[in-house]
Amino acid sequence: MNAVASVWELAQRNVRQSGIVVAFVVICGLFTFLNSNFLSPGNLTNLVLQYSYILILAIGMMIVIIGGHIDLSVGSLVALTGAVAAVVVIRHGQPWWVGVLAALGVGLLVGAWQGFWVAVVGIPAFIVTLAGMLMFRGLTYQVLNNVSLSPFGGTYYQINNGFLNGLLGGQGFDVFTLVVFGIGVAGYAFSQWRRRQGRIAYNQVVESLPLFVVRLVLVAAVVMAFGWQLSQSRGLPVVLVILAVLVLVYAVLTQSTVFGRHVYAIGGNLNAARLSGVRVRFVNFWIMVNMGLLAAVAGVIYSSRTNGAQPGAGNMFELDAIAACFIGGAAVSGGVGRITGAIVGGLIMAVMSNGMQLMGVPTSTQQVVKGLVLLVAVGFDVYSKRRGSATV
């Protein structure tokens, strides 16, 4: 919800970003037209349950890419962390939260390992994470002894598949879901209002009041419509709450913290960043640690969704996450991109998969189409840059 909202605000300034939002709307419209089930409560709920782990990976990947790196190991790391959680919970009978902590711990450890090679030793992340992709896949097989483990059941299973509903009763729709969405929209409107007031206080250019209100109303309408559909199905998915919190936290991290600013500085011009006192090693190290952590979160969610751990899990996830970032406006050379962009990019990937599945398009065709969308999105980026100026 936050994602969609912030993208609207971006739309005024950034052609590239608004182009993505328009593309997203067009794609959604197309699938609605082709299949009336697309916007149904059941399918929207499915969308959330099915693709949130890609969005979470895309958040971490966006930061990696803004910093001028890449991470090819996240798919393997999703498998490894899921496997560790499965071994702890299923094989050793530990409670669900021990499994989650173990997975997150492994994610941090792996992130620190890759951060060491990238930041301290200075090996390009492409190589470090290519090595990691092989190593963590191998470790997954070893941890699982080459066999799948299932089922988690219980609370662990609810992480991805559970719902918060019925807390306030329901009359054919879940009141609690609507209340949460309402609070979210109100909070968003309030923060936008404060931001606008702040800008006015500093004599900055702001959009006109009617435009501001129209924009807020539009965002609120879309978000509440989404909430309404969810509430008619099974209520508020737990994983959506996790995702929303992550988007919020990382949007703040990238846009409003010194650390976030330094990530952009390093990706934008490494030399200038260094000469401006940015601790490049420190920042690069924590970029990789953070990616490890988010890959572990995605690993937990994915293993919860499949209710078990498979040696081959997470295959090619890294490519989905990278594609989401580039579709969502990241620059290949680093220094550009937003969390909201990664989310919209990820949603485009998700909606296309889901829509084509509903229509019964074969998987092979789906891959061709997704590949083309990635190519066109980045092609548009390169083209507009070349036209924009010769200095870049």
Next chain:
Amino acid sequence: MADTILEMRGITKKFPGVTALEDVNLTVTRGEIHAICGENGAGKSTLMKVLSGVYPHGSFEGEIVYDGSPVAFGSINDSERLGIVIIHQELALIRYLSVSENIFLGNERRDRAGFLDWNRTNHEAAELLAQVGLDENPTTPVGHLGVGKQQLVEIAKALSKNVRLLILDEPTSALNDTDSEHLLDLLRRLRDEGITSIIISHKLNEVASIADRTTIIRDGRTVETIEMDGSPGLQERIIRGMVGRDLETFYPERESTIGEEVFRVEDWTVMHPTQPGRVVVDHATLSVRAGEVVGIAGLMGAGRTELAMSIFGRSYGRHVGGQVYLHGVPVDTSTVADCIRHGIAYVTEDRKGYGLNLIDDIRHNISAAGLSRLSRGGLVDANAEIAVAETFRSDLGIKAPSVLSLVGQLSGGNQQKVVLGKWLYTEPEVLILDEPTRGIDVGAKYEIYGLINRMVAAGKAVVVISSELQELLGTCDRIYTVAFGRVTGEVPTAEATQENLMRLMTLERNVTDETLQPEVVR
């Protein structure tokens, strides 16, 4: 009448907004070594690019007569076909390829089937190496050779193209004395074999020892061509020719009120980051007082920027030695963050490469070095940040629609103001400005000079590094000269002239070994 191999007549080359060459004439006699001298940016390299076809025929005015007939080169290949070969200052060798591969790169020796003929390649390479006096196996990777030997490989490569007119741009700037001597000997030998050379050099001793004639270029025009007949006073004549302009009244007036010493660098020595044993800055010592503008004058490659960047958080070089003092107290400057904390700021000469994040906006660029002032608990106060950016935009006169404009879209002068704003926001006591007016227009230059004056009026210490002597004379209270990594002189501006600065800037080590102390003009 001597036999003329090359005549360039009335060469005018314009770039958008700048006239790099205006009505330049150059006549080179067959079988001579012809030197070209001039300040940085005088147009020497541009002239050579016109000659070698890097700037194709039609992109400049004037005519080139080579070997008695007018020529029109469309590319560097055309000029090479006629035996004109240019060797650039930055050698164009590929480190991982062998000597012979480099020599025949783009000109490969092939057998009848079209495959590479390695025997012939290595055999011919060995012959060429013998010709230039380089005793190395042709299969050695070029990266394993020192710079001096690499230079010889470049010449061997030129010989492989049947060179008749060899152009060398600053061939000895990276060489030590022995290698330089060896190279100059080779040029003399080639001359005796009938190869004409044009050599661009800042080393006037070298020019005096090797050149038959010297052409001086200044501000894109030819000043004169001198017969190097060994008569006394030739070097002084060259220096006069290189700098001879009047100091325009172009610099805003300033009252100097100079206080205590603020900043002092002692015994500063820096080694080259990748070439072991090469000293880039050699026991440099300098100081700046409060309210004083101190200039550093030096030609390209003298070590000015290397000195400044190594002081600023060891951003350049290896084995940096020496000590920095602030108000007489030794301070640690080993990271950029340390320097910023101590109030030292460095405005780089390469604002696009090292100064700015061109794909970000003015606001973020200005706050880049001073984010700690804008943040609490790691969170940046976005509104305060905008306010700061606005302050500097109006204060420095940055012309942009908004502080949210991308820096990459600004003009050079406005970009420079953004970099200055970034460092002024860190509230430095010592401001090191490296080529602060390079590539910006006259109006913006004047504004930046005014800004320097405001800085010193506020009691700060300012160091200005510049290639333009006039600029140093116009803005500084005192000027250090550096040459080949050493501080060769310290001159109060009142007593400085472009001539005596240029003399100190071209002092070579062997001349002054007896007097290692910098010369102080009083």
